[in-house]
Amino acid sequence: MTQTPSAKPRKTASTAAGARKAGRGPAKTDMAGIAAVDGGADVEQRIYQSVFDGVLNQRLPPGTKLPEPALCSLFGVSRAVVRKVLQRLEHDRIVELRPNRGAVVAAPTPEETRKIFEARRALEAALVELAVQRHSGKDIEELHALLHQEEEAMANAYQPAWAQTARNFHLRVAALGGNPILLAYLTELISRCSLIVALYEPAGNAACEHEEHCDIVDAISKGDAKRAVAAMNAHLVGLEERICLERPSSVKTLAQMLNLA
Amino acid sequence: MTQTPSAKPRKTASTAAGARKAGRGPAKTDMAGIAAVDGGADVEQRIYQSVFDGVLNQRLPPGTKLPEPALCSLFGVSRAVVRKVLQRLEHDRIVELRPNRGAVVAAPTPEETRKIFEARRALEAALVELAVQRHSGKDIEELHALLHQEEEAMANAYQPAWAQTARNFHLRVAALGGNPILLAYLTELISRCSLIVALYEPAGNAACEHEEHCDIVDAISKGDAKRAVAAMNAHLVGLEERICLERPSSVKTLAQMLNLA
DNA sequence: ATTCTTCAAATCGTCGACGATTTTATGAGC
DNA sequence: GCTCATAAAATCGTCGACGATTTGAAGAAT
Structure with missing residues (x-):
């Protein structure tokens, strides 16, 4: 909730005419080539790292829900790529993927x-x-x-x-x-x-x-x-x-937790 | 619009289960038993196991290409699920996923x-x-x-x-x-x-x-x-x-290698 | 005849859409 | 006031489609 609906993928073009480069593949669009390495080339790694860092820095406490649509609009990509990243995060046990119920930050017992x-x-x-x-x-x-x-x-x-x-x-x-x-x-x-x-x-x-x-x-x-x-x-x-069991909690939006926006 | 409340796509009715892991949670055994366990319940596991067994039994030698469309028509599912399985296989190092060039059976050096x-x-x-x-x-x-x-x-x-x-x-x-x-x-x-x-x-x-x-x-x-x-x-x-280095090879279709059809 | 260029076929990556399931909000009943 | 049933919203799983890339082959030039 509290999701600003203004964010939109950079270039949709969809069915309308002039869809010259609508479907962006893994191409780096051959710009100057510099920013592409971190900017638009490997978005997956950026999403992964954002979630990972957020968890590590306690901005994303265990149990925090990570809805796919939210991540999509936050990073400007489709659900396919978000879903791929979530799968990788699940494999690394950073998040837990509950069937039909979404992804949450893992909470180790x-x-x-x-x-x-x-x-x-x-x-x-x-x-x-x-x-x-x-x-x-x-x-x-x-x-x-x-x-x-x-x-x-x-x-x-x-x-x-x-x-x-x-x-x-x-x-x-x-x-x-x-x-x-x-x-x-x-x-x-x-x-x-x-x-x-x-x-x-x-x-x-x-x-x-x-x-x-x-x-x-x-x-x-x-x-x-x-x-x-x-x-x-x-x-x-x-x-x-040295580990004791206390768990801080706070209520922020997902964007804040990910240190975006 | 979109009436047809009872009409369903050809093979649905049970594909929606979509449980990812081996542990299948909600057991809906009300279908009078259509061999759901192996038939249409967890298609992902079936695909994974087929490829895995094929590799283990040497029907799928290293380097064999595993095109997504072929697996799709072989198992009657869309590319989304095939792609998910291939990702899992890649993570387990059974296959190698080369970007834009498809998946091949891994060949350990x-x-x-x-x-x-x-x-x-x-x-x-x-x-x-x-x-x-x-x-x-x-x-x-x-x-x-x-x-x-x-x-x-x-x-x-x-x-x-x-x-x-x-x-x-x-x-x-x-x-x-x-x-x-x-x-x-x-x-x-x-x-x-x-x-x-x-x-x-x-x-x-x-x-x-x-x-x-x-x-x-x-x-x-x-x-x-x-x-x-x-x-x-x-x-x-x-x-x-006891391992020596010899590698048999044969030429069959993918369906034969997977022991299907 | 060989090699390089060019073109068509196959395949991959991403996207939006639709149905199914879960979650949340709302209202009736006790 | 609280609990339970119902409906609406949100979210997930899967699918087909479009463009981009790679692969393979046909054709021209040396």
């Missing part, structure tokens, strides 16, 4: 949360072990650079920024494992974890987490697989334990 | 194959370790039942049947781990592995694999986590090593 963290521990343990075997000196340098970024983000005290750097760190460590498949699975899990952490984390243990990250890098750089796995496990267990 | 098996070893190791902790006596009985099925399938000498039982075994062991997320990931990986094995396996080592399965169950039943993980790892390494 405590039990689900436990399983997610358990799965994440298993994957990160395996990947850290691979990382110890396969890392090079240059990799360690890059990890140290990331740790430095974390310190800056900590000073900033803006939680989403810190969460972003922390996520980057874990993904980078996982990338050292050299297995794209496990990395893809872990990326999915880290997204879901971030979603949960963004909801429940009291926000204020960044320093503690940063210390643990440093431990992990130290163990990897020394080639101590056992200690690296143990440090990662301890870090993840600590992260899970 | 040797490098990819190595990574897939590596990921699978990591996941199954973690799950077997969980299974050792959480299994009950009844679970062991069921595993023994599965092993007995394997012996029957071995005598049958029909490779797809054996592959099916072997897959069941791994999935059942993984289910004992009690983590639906890891189980889902492993299901995906086992599908991809089966696809690869179906392509390359010389077919004839069933007895050897069965022995290794027995070892795994034995270790689990005795609560020996270390040995269970080692047995699983050895089993998977052996499976990977």
Whole structure:
């Protein structure tokens, strides 16, 4: 509701004459070619990212409905593409698609949360072990650079920024494992974890987490697989334990939540 | 306008079910049973399964094109639903969706194959370790039942049947781990592995694999986590090593490959 | 005869529309 | 005043259609 009905697709042309370029395919309309990359080329990614960021920044609390017509007019595309994005979001467990009842932001249950963290521990343990075997000196340098970024983000005290750097760190460590498949699975899990952490984390243990990250890098750089796995496990267990169950709520329009308009 | 309150498009009346996942919620069994379960209820699952089985049984070799219009007329649905299924198949890495160029059956490269098996070893190791902790006596009985099925399938000498039982075994062991997320990931990986094995396996080592399965169950039943993980790892390494690179090819129509018509 | 150009056929991406289902608003009945 | 039945609105699932892109083949030039 409260939907401003003024938004309309840029070019409908429909049945009337002069429909020179009515049906816009994946063509970038060969403009200057610059803005096309982010502007009109991959609209799907933009929608996905908007919803994803909205969920991560708590503008879209769990249970928020995401009606297809609303997203259509917000992004100026047809339902076909919106529906495709929603399917991808459902697959990544960001939203839940209830048949004939629309899409809502996923609300992980405590039990689900436990399983997610358990799965994440298993994957990160395996990947850290691979990382110890396969890392090079240059990799360690890059990890140290990331740790430095974390310190800056900590000073900033803006939680989403810190969460972003922390996520980057874990993904980078996982990338050292050299297995794209496990990395893809872990990326999915880290997204879901971030979603949960963004909801429940009291926000204020960044320093503690940063210390643990440093431990992990130290163990990897020394080639101590056992200690690296143990440090990662301890870090993840600590992260899970810091979660408490409180859920803020607010009432805004979908456009506001998506940081549009 | 638009009278005809009773006239319906040719094949409707039941297509509106539209449940996406395997779990079908509202069971409207009032239609006196028209084989709705397999006939016209969940068409998407039927299409998915047809392609999946076709790939697994080598009727659909890698690189086979899957044009949307062909699938549409084969299954009597519109392109929207076919497209949805193809997206799901792409996500599960069964097919590859090239923009504007159609879908083809995925052809895993040797490098990819190595990574897939590596990921699978990591996941199954973690799950077997969980299974050792959480299994009950009844679970062991069921595993023994599965092993007995394997012996029957071995005598049958029909490779797809054996592959099916072997897959069941791994999935059942993984289910004992009690983590639906890891189980889902492993299901995906086992599908991809089966696809690869179906392509390359010389077919004839069933007895050897069965022995290794027995070892795994034995270790689990005795609560020996270390040995269970080692047995699983050895089993998977052996499976990977038995793969050679030969690829049969034949020329049939899509309908024949899908075992229709 | 080979190669490049040109054209037609096949196929894909997106759109608007229609029926079916769910949700919400309204009014009768207790 | 509250509850339940009814109707209207909103939303979802599917379909056919249109334009754009790719593919494959026919024809001209060297």
